[in-house]
Amino acid sequence: MTPLVLFDSLDLSKASNESFYTTTEIIAERSDNSYKVVSDLVRKYRFELEKIAPLNSFFKKLNVNNVGRSRKIYKLNEQQTLFFIPLLGNTPAVVQFKFDLAAAFVAMRNELQARKIARAVEKPNGVTLHQAISEWEHFPRHGNTWHSIIRSLLATTVTGLTKKQIQARDTDWRKEKTLLDLLDSVEMERYKMLESIAIAMIEAGSDYEPLKVAIKATMTTKKVHTDQSKDF
Known part of the structure; x- marks a missing residue:
């Protein structure tokens, strides 16, 4: 199932609460409205929405093979969503969606905060790792390349992904x-x-x-230990 709240990049240097958004496609699906009803309503209240924040959008192919007609998808941030969702009425589906969406925005903010804290805590250790590698008896063999090799080893191990796959998480990777x-x-x-x-x-000289x-x-x-604990 598509997440209710999206974020275009995992790069923490570009992250902020204002970066989170939902889309008219998600709103239509979860509120039991047609996409036309939702998008028409966005266009009707475009002026009000743009007073809150710029109204961003993108085009998405309707065909799974990315050919043929495209649909314009609008992005609404949390403040725009708070204004927009009540315009859909108070059907059971809309009420449930409002609850789920609010929880999703909170969860995303908490995740962002957790990442920032973890990144901040890691930085002092990063210096120690840098120093350890620089003073390593095997350092002369590859020089500064060791820093990239070791950090890539750690990152690919914890994610189970290749370096390129990790980089692909961010479409604006630099x-x-x-x-x-x-x-x-x-x-x-x-x-x-x-x-x-x-x-x-x-x-230790390994x-x-x-x-x-x-x-x-x-x-x-x-x-293995984590998987086994889930069995009990």
């Missing part, structure tokens, strides 16, 4: 951004755990392959 900005709060917690293991092994095996094994063991 090379100067770090993979850490594209991890969610749960992944950041796992990252910090693996980072402490990496630092300890690097400082070579890369044993370090890699230990990192992968730690995450696999944690996943």
Whole structure:
């Protein structure tokens, strides 16, 4: 099921509560209204909506193969949504949607805050990891490339994705951004755990392959324990 609240980028440097939005497509689906009714209502109250914030939109192909006709989808932020949803009336579907949407906006704000806190907590450890790698006895073999190698290992391990797949989470990815900005709060917690293991092994003089095996094994063991706990 499509999330009720969307956010175009996971890059924390661009994140704010104002970035969250729902769409006319989601509103139509969840309020039991036709898309035409919802989009016509947006156009009718466009002036009022734009007084709250710019009314952004995009076009979406109606065909699954991305050919043929397109539909204009409007994005409404939380404040615009608060104004707009009551215009749909108070049918049971609309009332339930208002409740679910409000909860979704709150959940998204909480997730954003959790990510920012986790990222802030990670930064001091990041310096330690940087120092550990720079002073590593194996550092001369690859030089500064080790920093990218180790951080990519940690990020790909906690997400189960390749580096390119993590980067693909952000359609506006730029090379100067770090993979850490594209991890969610749960992944950041796992990252910090693996980072402490990496630092300890690097400082102990471990070579890369044993370090890699230990990192992968730690995450696999944690996943097994988590899955087993769900069975009880």
